Amino acid sequence: MSLEQLIINCKKNDAKAQSQIYKLFSGKIFSLCLKYSKNYAEAQDNLQDSFVTIFKKIDQFSHKGSLEGWMKRITINTALQRYRSVGVFDIVNEDQIEDVAVEIDDDEISLDFLLGIIQELPDRYRLVFNLYVLDDYSHQEIADMLGISTGTSKSNLSRARMILKEKIEQYKVRTNSQSL
Amino acid sequence: MNDKKHIDRLFQEKFKNFEATPDDAVWENIHKALHEDKRKRRVIPLWWFAAGVAAVLVLMLTVGNVFNSGEGFNNPENKVVGTDNTGGSDESTRTIGVDDTKNNASQSDPSTTIANTEQSEGGNFENDLQKKKLNDRDKTANQIANENSGRSTTNSSNFQDEVTVTKNNKSPVSNIKEETVAKNTPNLPDLNQNTTELYNEKNKAILKTEKDQSLIAKVTDQNLAKDTEAIKENKDIIALNNKEESIEEAIAKANSTNEEEKKEQPNRWNITPNVAPVYFNSLGKGSTISSQFVNNSKSGEVNMSYGINGSYAINDKIKIRAGVNKVALGYSTDGVIAFSDINSFNGNYGNKEIQNIDFASQRKADAYMSTSNINSNSAPQFMVSNVNGALEQQFGYIEVPLEVEYSIINSKFGLNVIGGFSTLFLNDNEVYTVLNNERSLLGEANNINSTSYSANFGLGFNYNISHTLKLNLEPMFKYQINTFTNTSGDFRPYFIGVYTGFSFKF
Numbered sequence: 294m295s296l297e298q299l300i301i302n303c304k305k306n307d308a309k310a311q312s313q314i315y316k317l318f319s320g321k322i323f324s325l326c327l328k329y330s331k332n333y334a335e336a337q338d339n340l341q342d343s344f345v346t347i348f349k350k351i352d353q354f355s356h357k358g359s360l361e362g363w364m365k366r367i368t369i370n371t372a373l374q375r376y377r378s379v380g381v382f383d384i385v386n387e388d389q390i391e392d393v394a395v396e397i398d399d400d401e402i403s404l405d406f407l408l409g410i411i412q413e414l415p416d417r418y419r420l421v422f423n424l425y426v427l428d429d430y431s432h433q434e435i436a437d438m439l440g441i442s443t444g445t446s447k448s449n450l451s452r453a454r455m456i457l458k459e460k461i462e463q464y465k466v467r468t469n470s471q472s473l
Numbered sequence: 474m475n476d477k478k479h480i481d482r483l484f485q486e487k488f489k490n491f492e493a494t495p496d497d498a499v500w501e502n503i504h505k506a507l508h509e510d511k512r513k514r515r516v517i518p519l520w521w522f523a524a525g526v527a528a529v530l531v532l533m534l535t536v537g538n539v540f541n542s543g544e545g546f547n548n549p550e551n552k553v554v555g556t557d558n559t560g561g562s563d564e565s566t567r568t569i570g571v572d573d574t575k576n577n578a579s580q581s582d583p584s585t586t587i588a589n590t591e592q593s594e595g596g597n598f599e600n601d602l603q604k605k606k607l608n609d610r611d612k613t614a615n616q617i618a619n620e621n622s623g624r625s626t627t628n629s630s631n632f633q634d635e636v637t638v639t640k641n642n643k644s645p646v647s648n649i650k651e652e653t654v655a656k657n658t659p660n661l662p663d664l665n666q667n668t669t670e671l672y673n674e675k676n677k678a679i680l681k682t683e684k685d686q687s688l689i690a691k692v693t694d695q696n697l698a699k700d701t702e703a704i705k706e707n708k709d710i711i712a713l714n715n716k717e718e719s720i721e722e723a724i725a726k727a728n729s730t731n732e733e734e735k736k737e738q739p740n741r742w743n744i745t746p747n748v749a750p751v752y753f754n755s756l757g758k759g760s761t762i763s764s765q766f767v768n769n770s771k772s773g774e775v776n777m778s779y780g781i782n783g784s785y786a787i788n789d790k791i792k793i794r795a796g797v798n799k800v801a802l803g804y805s806t807d808g809v810i811a812f813s814d815i816n817s818f819n820g821n822y823g824n825k826e827i828q829n830i831d832f833a834s835q836r837k838a839d840a841y842m843s844t845s846n847i848n849s850n851s852a853p854q855f856m857v858s859n860v861n862g863a864l865e866q867q868f869g870y871i872e873v874p875l876e877v878e879y880s881i882i883n884s885k886f887g888l889n890v891i892g893g894f895s896t897l898f899l900n901d902n903e904v905y906t907v908l909n910n911e912r913s914l915l916g917e918a919n920n921i922n923s924t925s926y927s928a929n930f931g932l933g934f935n936y937n938i939s940h941t942l943k944l945n946l947e948p949m950f951k952y953q954i955n956t957f958t959n960t961s962g963d964f965r966p967y968f969i970g971v972y973t974g975f976s977f978k979f
Contacts, residue, residue, distance in 0.1 A: 297699045308508060315500055320492035327493055340495050344503045403489050411484075427488055454480050461480075 296360065304352045311348050318361060319344070322368050328423050329372035331412055339375065343368040369428065373438060376416050402461065410460040418453035425450050527893060530877050531791060554879040739979040743784040743792070745945060747974030752777045753802040756952075759962025761920060762829050762864060762904070766806050767962035774803035774865075778970055780847040784878065792878040793891075801901065802968055803867040809906070829959060830904050830919040862908045868921055869901030876929055887932035887943075895951060899923045920959040927967075941979070 294302075294313070323340050330336035347367050354363050382460030411419055420439065424430040425446070432443040432450075439446070754773035760766035780798025787793060876893025899922070904915045931949030938944055953966040 306507065308504065311504070311507065314498070315503065320494055322489040323493045323495045324488070326577055328488070337495055339500050341499050341502050341506075344499075345506045348503070348507050385776060391791070402483070402487075407484060407487055435787075457484075458480055 298350065300354065300356075303348060306348070314348075315344060318364055319463065321361065322364060325365060325368050325428075326372065327408060328411055328427060329369065329420065331416070331419075335375075339368065339372050343371040347369060365428070369424070373420065376420065377440075402464070406464060410457055413460075414453055414456060418449050418456065421446055421449040422453035422457070489758040495562035527666050527875055527877055530892065531787065531793065557908075638755065647959040664880070667754040740941065740979050741786045743782075743786070743794075743943075743976045744979070745784065745794075745796075745974050746780075747782060747798075747945070747947075747972045748777065748779045749947075749949075749970035750775050751800055751802065751968050751970035752776075753804050753966065753968040755804075756967060757963030759960050759964030760806060761866065761918065761957050761960045761964055761966075762806060764961035766809070766857040766864070769806050769808045771804055771806050774805065774867075776801040776803055778872070778972070779870065782874070782974075782976075784976075790880050790882065792880075793876075794878060794893075795873070797874040798874065799869065799900075800872045800897075801867065801869040801970075803865065805863045805865040805907065807863045809862040809864050829918055830916045831919045862906065864915070865907050865912070866918060867901065867903045867905065868899060868918070870897040870925075871900050872897050872927075874929060878933060885937050887935040887937070889935070889947075891929065891931040891933050891947065891949065893929045895927045895929055897925045897927060897953070897956075899925070920957050922955055922958060925956040926954040928954060931972075934977070938975075941977060943976045943978070945972070945974050945976055 294310075296317075297464070299310045299314055303314055322343060323336065326336040326339040326343065327333070330339055347364050349365070354360065411422065414422065417439075421435055424435045424438070425432065430438070432446045435441075435446045436443045440466075441449075597620040662830050752773050755771070758767060760769070760771075778798050778800035780796055780800075782794050782796030782798075784792045784794030836938045853928050872895045874893060874895040876891050878889045878891050880887060880889050902917045902921055904918055905912050929949055929951045931947050933945060933947040935946070936944045948971045949969070951968050951970070953968070957964065
């Protein structure tokens, strides 16, 4: 069955079509959830909420962009929603840190480790880092989505980079000392 | 090998093709969220509605109650204490006191506790302020009560209980009871100092708001100073003074363990088998069978309903009840002429078919018409002379009532107001013809909904035969909703039943 037909059936709340759409996209969407969440459990919650929203609103999908892009936007929104209600973005202008590029050595660093340190980031840093670096949102868009200023978005991004860099360096020192 | 790389690039490259497999349970949850709740919703929308109405009713009545007891909280209206007091047992009184204190200690939120402590330290707060705080506490307790069915009586009424006890302290006997309550509290090992203080502060607060009860205040204050030995004496005195019926019970209670005593809550559950003659009729003029019968005279029939109800007492005023009844209803449409063979006359007089009845196969050829369509001058002689026929419609339901009972009088004789909804599931549906006292099955009505509803109102009279057994008599009016799909004229069905039965408390 074509994707088009699946979407049409999903609009009729057809369980089979929903199941197939889920099978096609859950991997991608779940990876997105993992990046935006603190941990695995929260990611699963986000995944569940996102797909429920996706299927409930699929009749609003207008085929203008790709289905995947539309689903990703819903998922990111769902993830942000969790923090919006908690109110982590409610932070007044921080000191503006210069946007310094952080250079690091590219060794074989595992994806699991990188995901782990992303999840360990404080919520506001993690969200900004994900949105800007991994999902190509501009600072202006991020500012609008999170209800912060672009300055705050930039400074959060820099802090996120710094923290990540430190963790990678620490990790290397540890693995090096182990290998010695 | 060690390329220097911007950290963003590192993450972007690593995460480019990142996919992860979630647990299967996630899909099951999604599936459930999308499908199951819809299925449920389709079946029980009216249940939700009925339950909602019942909940609102309960809420309104409860809030009213709280308000009453809050405004004039010296009215000793709480029967929970009363029941146990009639037991004449200082032990049972003590249990209540202790439970109250425990609950207060464990369930009043910290801020309230602090507020109370401050109150006693400051000592000079305005009466209004104290009243407000006490009311707040009361409400909190009530909220807990709503959530926690098991302990709700104690919780919802614990404050009132104490007030009641205090208020009752006008005779020497109940004074002693009060002492016992107060004195036993510090003696319990698992109650800490705070609890005792809280209890006493509360007592003080009550007494402050009611200055004319200063006598009792003294008694309560003195309680703390007295010896534990005095309790024993008090017991004896009470035993002597209360020569009422249940003194044996009280002694039995005194011997039982503390935990068992806690279970000695007033009985909240009732089960009531009942039987009722029910009379069915319509408020307006109409016919469920055919438009030609709208103006015919109709008479309701008296049938029987029987079933069983269970009820739960939320507090001493309000009960929620639900049950299952089998109810049979019937009525007859008079002035119908039946022709056993359609060919025997030319159908110039009204419809030969009746649109709302599916005929039993052997009766297909029959024709029926209303005598109101017949002009006695022009009609053939056989028609005019033979007008004593009737159509008898009978239907039965399994009725599931959901009602709220509000008690107005609660003594040996009780009076309740009852309101609620029933869901009616059709289980019997027949139409008979009655001609010259001969009754034969015609078919079944095709316009009766398999599920319909009724709005119920009624009064409940009851007589307490014993502590656990009651005789009930409940005239109920049930207005049917959504019973027929296609009626002629203005047919608004209802039925009246006088439900009698015994209810057992447990």
